[in-house]
Amino acid sequence: xxxxxxxxxxxxxxxxxxxxxxxxxxxxxxxxxxxxxxxxxxxxxxxxxxxxxxxxxxxxxxxxxxxxxxxxxxxxxxxxxxxxxxxxxxxxxxxxxxxxxxxxxxxxxxxxxxxxxxxxxxxxxxxxxxxxxxxxxxxxxxxxxxxxxxxxxxxxxxxxxxxxxxxxxxxxxxxxxxxxxxxxxxxxxxxxxxxxxxxxxxxxxxxxxxxxxxxxxxxxxxxxxxxxxxxxxxxxxxxxxxxxxxxxxxxxxxxxxxxxxxxxxxxxxxxxxxxxxxxxxxxxxxxxxxxxxxxxxxxxxxxxxxxxxxxxxxxxxxxxxxxxxxxxxxxxxxxxxxxxxxxxxxxxxxxxxxxxxxxxxxxxxxxxxxxxxxxxxxxxxxxxxxxxxxxxxxxxxxxxxxxxxxxxxxxxxxxxxxxxxxxxxxxxxxxxxxxxxxxxxxxxxxxxxxxxxxxxxxxxxxxxxxxxxxxxxxxxxxxxxxxxxxxxxxxxxxxxxxxxxxxxxxxxxxxxxxxxxxxxxxxxxxxxxxxxxxxxxxxxxxxxxxxxxxxxxxxxxxxxxxxxxxxxxxxxxxxxxxxxxxxxxxxxxxxxxxxxxxxxxxxxxxxxxxxxxxxxxxxxxxxxxxxxxxxxxxxxxxxxxxxxxxxxxxxxxxxxxxxxxxxxxxxxxxxxxxxxxxxxxx
Numbered sequence: 001x002x003x004x005x006x007x008x009x010x011x012x013x014x015x016x017x018x019x020x021x022x023x024x025x026x027x028x029x030x031x032x033x034x035x036x037x038x039x040x041x042x043x044x045x046x047x048x049x050x051x052x053x054x055x056x057x058x059x060x061x062x063x064x065x066x067x068x069x070x071x072x073x074x075x076x077x078x079x080x081x082x083x084x085x086x087x088x089x090x091x092x093x094x095x096x097x098x099x100x101x102x103x104x105x106x107x108x109x110x111x112x113x114x115x116x117x118x119x120x121x122x123x124x125x126x127x128x129x130x131x132x133x134x135x136x137x138x139x140x141x142x143x144x145x146x147x148x149x150x151x152x153x154x155x156x157x158x159x160x161x162x163x164x165x166x167x168x169x170x171x172x173x174x175x176x177x178x179x180x181x182x183x184x185x186x187x188x189x190x191x192x193x194x195x196x197x198x199x200x201x202x203x204x205x206x207x208x209x210x211x212x213x214x215x216x217x218x219x220x221x222x223x224x225x226x227x228x229x230x231x232x233x234x235x236x237x238x239x240x241x242x243x244x245x246x247x248x249x250x251x252x253x254x255x256x257x258x259x260x261x262x263x264x265x266x267x268x269x270x271x272x273x274x275x276x277x278x279x280x281x282x283x284x285x286x287x288x289x290x291x292x293x294x295x296x297x298x299x300x301x302x303x304x305x306x307x308x309x310x311x312x313x314x315x316x317x318x319x320x321x322x323x324x325x326x327x328x329x330x331x332x333x334x335x336x337x338x339x340x341x342x343x344x345x346x347x348x349x350x351x352x353x354x355x356x357x358x359x360x361x362x363x364x365x366x367x368x369x370x371x372x373x374x375x376x377x378x379x380x381x382x383x384x385x386x387x388x389x390x391x392x393x394x395x396x397x398x399x400x401x402x403x404x405x406x407x408x409x410x411x412x413x414x415x416x417x418x419x420x421x422x423x424x425x426x427x428x429x430x431x432x433x434x435x436x437x438x439x440x441x442x443x444x445x446x447x448x449x450x451x452x453x454x455x456x457x458x459x460x461x462x463x464x465x466x467x468x469x470x471x472x473x474x475x476x477x478x479x480x481x482x483x484x485x486x487x488x489x490x491x492x493x494x495x496x497x498x499x500x501x502x503x504x505x506x507x508x509x510x511x512x513x514x515x516x517x518x519x520x521x522x523x524x525x526x527x528x529x530x531x532x533x534x535x536x537x538x539x540x541x542x543x544x545x546x547x548x549x550x551x552x553x554x555x556x557x558x559x560x561x562x563x564x565x566x567x568x569x570x571x572x573x574x575x576x577x578x579x580x581x582x583x584x585x586x587x588x589x590x591x592x593x594x595x596x597x598x599x600x601x602x603x604x605x606x607x608x609x610x611x612x613x614x615x616x617x618x619x620x621x622x623x624x625x626x627x628x629x630x631x632x633x634x635x636x637x638x639x640x641x642x643x644x645x646x647x648x649x650x651x652x653x654x655x656x657x658x659x660x661x662x663x664x665x666x667x668x669x670x671x672x673x674x675x676x677x678x679x680x681x682x
Contacts, residue, residue, distance in 0.1 A: 012211035026116030045223030052225035078138035083126035096120035099209040109155030112164030257326035303352035303473035342372035360420035370424035371446025373413030409453035412464025415471035434526035451532035
């Protein structure tokens with residue numbers, strides 16, 4: 001028996017060899033944090049009395065859900081990595097880290113136990129790929145595994161045998177079949193390929209975890225001790241060495257940091273409260289249990305309120321700094337900004353709707369890495385204002401109620417980010433068509449949310465409130481997708497009301513903007529950014545329109561920032577009076593598009609001059625900074641460390657946009673340098 005000390009527990013394991021047919025893929029951050037069609041099961045630890053048990057309980061909807069989940073895990077794993085060639089030549093050389101799991105089902109199907117692989121899922125899947133044959137695709141290997149281990153077994157009782165006994169019989173029959181195939185292959189004058197495939201995969205080395213003992217004084221609940229010990233072992237490898245993708249690392253770092261804070265016990269927060277937060281963060285506590293867990297029947301048990309409570313709890317001053325310190329220690333960094341902390345929260349917050357909104361999950365996580373909903377006020381003291389109608393918070397928010405404003409900022413911000421109505425803007429978004437994701441000006445996501453939730457911004461507060469009210473965790477709104485996606489979308493719920501976010505009009509009784517036919521107007525990211533800072537948006541759009549004029553400059557007295565020249569009702573719409581620039585759509589200054597009446601060649605020449613002038617100014621600035629850097633000491637730096645990533649990102653985006661423009665004009669050039677960025681990353 002081997003003992004391994006991890007944070008808060010001692011894990012007991014032993015090394016052995018296991019039949020391949022006795023192993024199922026488990027859940028780990030690399031697979032659990034990806035966006036999948038089949039959702040993960042609920043994971044709950046087990047105890048014996050008050051002591052932790054070395055068994056985790058997976059809860060599926062039914063047996064078919066489990067089969068589909070196994071198939072999906074193997075298929076997606078092999079799509080990323082496949083070690084079949086190596087295994088065929090050398091077998092599986094590194095032990096798979098495994099432990100027992102009790103598989104339970106919501107539909108009443110009886111439970112059964114099996115060994116699952118927590119680390120080494122790629123090796124497990126690759127072994128099945130070897131058995132599937134050299135010409136088999138990833139999906140074929142996944143189908144072979146499910147068919148071999150489950151065959152046609154259903155959850156209904158049969159022949160007086162338990163479900164576990166029937167599945168064991170299926171696995172035994174499959175092993176006998178392999179043994180017969182092996183004997184036939186070995187009887188040939190030369191060993192056949194099938195015999196080699198079976199010999200290299202029939203058994204695999206495994207490290208089986210069979211016990212865990214919590215250390216004295218640890219604060220984790222007994223049912224969390226064993227699973228946390230396993231996660232600590234996995235994270236020590238896959239965060240520090242063989243890294244998972246960023247989303248998986250972020251979840252692991254955030255939950256491990258929270259676990260450390262709980263174990264150290266130095267945070268002035270009740271242990272019971274931290275356990276509730278931890279349960280929400282790792283998905284053990286479902287949103288429907290919020291009223292019971294928080295002891296308040298007024299709290300709505302929704303996915304959005306789960307996000308609100310998590311953001312609130314993890315950003316409290318007494319936890320925020322401690323969590324950042326532990327996250328820095330785990331990641332091995334020396335600094336973590338609010339943006340870095342928000343990036344950790346993204347794949348935790350989106351857990352309830354990750355599958356339903358998978359088409360925009362990349363853009364949503366990018367928005368979290370750009371600050372998310374962590375405004376300056378959200379990081380200060382406030383308490384969620386409980387309500388199931390967020391519009392009731394607008395009036396107190398305007399009156400200066402910080403709780404109401406922060407609740408709207410977090411709820412509306414989460415909804416806007418999750419539904420791709422607030423993204424980390426790239427350069428190509430600036431002044432693009434609003435239907436194509438255009439924005440009137442560029443700004444970090446958390447700054448847009450901060451401006452939307454300002455107490456003097458009625459338009460912004462109503463935008464947040466209506467978006468939060470209409471948010472659905474189980475679907476994407478129609479205005480979150482492009483036209484192509486919308487046309488191809490499978491509209492199964494045609495009878496239900498359309499899910500769409502609507503633009504705000506403060507003049508309407510219900511605050512919903514309508515066109516001349518009385519049809520509600522869809523909300524776009526352009527409208528969201530415009531509502532966050534209407535003066536800045538108006539001025540930026542005015543400057544954009546002036547640059548499209550054939551005359552070199554506006555007339556005296558008609559400056560770019562002259563709001564009086566184009567009165568506005570505060571909703572991005574003009575009220576009356578003459579416009580000072582040609583309007584592509586009269587009466588709608590929030591429309592963005594090409595100029596009318598100005599030859600394309602003339603406008604292109606003006607933009608080329610602007611681009612060259614901007615690049616020349618950038619070169620002058622770089623030379624100046626370099627000169628200062630050569631002639632000064634080590635402090636202060638000419639550029640703060642936090643600014644380097646933003647500057648570099650802007651330069652890469654500009655280079656990518658220029659390369660894409662060259663491709664559109666000149667076509668593909670195999671001799672051109674490789675791309676260094678992606679203008680569609682958001």
